[in-house]
Amino acid sequence: MSGQKQKITRRACLNDLLGLLWAPFGGGGNLFATRPPRDQFIDMAEIKNLFIQNRNWSEEIRRKQPEFFEILSKQQSPRYLWIGCSDSRVPANEIVGLLPGELFVHRNVANVVVHSDLNCLSVVQYAVEALKVEHIIVCGHYGCGGVQAALERRKLGLIDNWLRHIRDVHHKHAMAVESVLGPAKLDTLCELNVIEQTLNICQTSIVQDAWARGQKIQVHGWIYGLRDGLIKDLGMNVDSVESITPTYGKVLARYHAKK
Numbered sequence: 140m141s142g143q144k145q146k147i148t149r150r151a152c153l154n155d156l157l158g159l160l161w162a163p164f165g166g167g168g169n170l171f172a173t174r175p176p177r178d179q180f181i182d183m184a185e186i187k188n189l190f191i192q193n194r195n196w197s198e199e200i201r202r203k204q205p206e207f208f209e210i211l212s213k214q215q216s217p218r219y220l221w222i223g224c225s226d227s228r229v230p231a232n233e234i235v236g237l238l239p240g241e242l243f244v245h246r247n248v249a250n251v252v253v254h255s256d257l258n259c260l261s262v263v264q265y266a267v268e269a270l271k272v273e274h275i276i277v278c279g280h281y282g283c284g285g286v287q288a289a290l291e292r293r294k295l296g297l298i299d300n301w302l303r304h305i306r307d308v309h310h311k312h313a314m315a316v317e318s319v320l321g322p323a324k325l326d327t328l329c330e331l332n333v334i335e336q337t338l339n340i341c342q343t344s345i346v347q348d349a350w351a352r353g354q355k356i357q358v359h360g361w362i363y364g365l366r367d368g369l370i371k372d373l374g375m376n377v378d379s380v381e382s383i384t385p386t387y388g389k390v391l392a393r394y395h396a397k398k
């Protein structure tokens with residue numbers, strides 16, 4: 140097989156795998172239509188390539204700053220906690236230009252913050268109480284497959300229970316979402332999901348306790364555009380218990396004013 144053909148087959152395998160994973164969420168669609176035989180999925184050369192790229196990455200960083208990993212291995216002191224979607228197109232550090240050690244990250248499908256999710260809450264607790272981050276950023280993205288699946292009320296199995304949280308957001312803001320037509324409907328629900336999850340962060344005992352003892356923490360709700368790579372501030376910036384309700388009310392008023 141020629142090099143070119145091999146490359147195409149590898150890409151087809153990757154696309155097919157991604158398609159299998161994300162097609163149910165609307166993330167793949169026609170892009171991932173082809174499916175090669177099963178044995179073609181095993182491609183050790185592609186995995187080995189990741190190690191080569193890792194070596195190159197490490198060497199490039201050490202070339203610029205020889206002590207980088209040595210210093211970083213002793214301590215991390217990020218100023219930011221990022222709560223984002225697992226979507227591979229929204230790599231947290233890269234889109235805000237931060238290096239390893241500068242951003243503490245938690246990601247899940249559709250950047251959901253649930254008060255009974257020990258995984259997310261443990262990350263928030265560690266970030267607030269041990270790392271003493273100054274900012275917590277909830278960053279969603281337009282075209283989110285998880286939000287789309289919730290909007291379309293698709294039956295996907297286990298994940299329906301997770302996406303139920305977004306359907307609750309839809310239900311809570313049905314008027315604002317349903318008054319919008321076409322692709323903007325999904326955009327609106329993606330934004331409202333960020334706003335609600337940012338509110339959830341503000342309402343955690345962890346953040347509220349931190350504010351009560353005078354710790355400075357700002358919570359932010361942002362959304363990322365897959366088409367232009369730009370982040371938009373949704374105006375949900377909260378730095379105290381007192382500012383939660385007025386800020387939330389002001390942000391939501393924009394959606395009501397749109398109608």
Ligand code: CO
Pocket residue numbers: 224225226248249250280282283284285286
């Ligand atoms: Co997403």
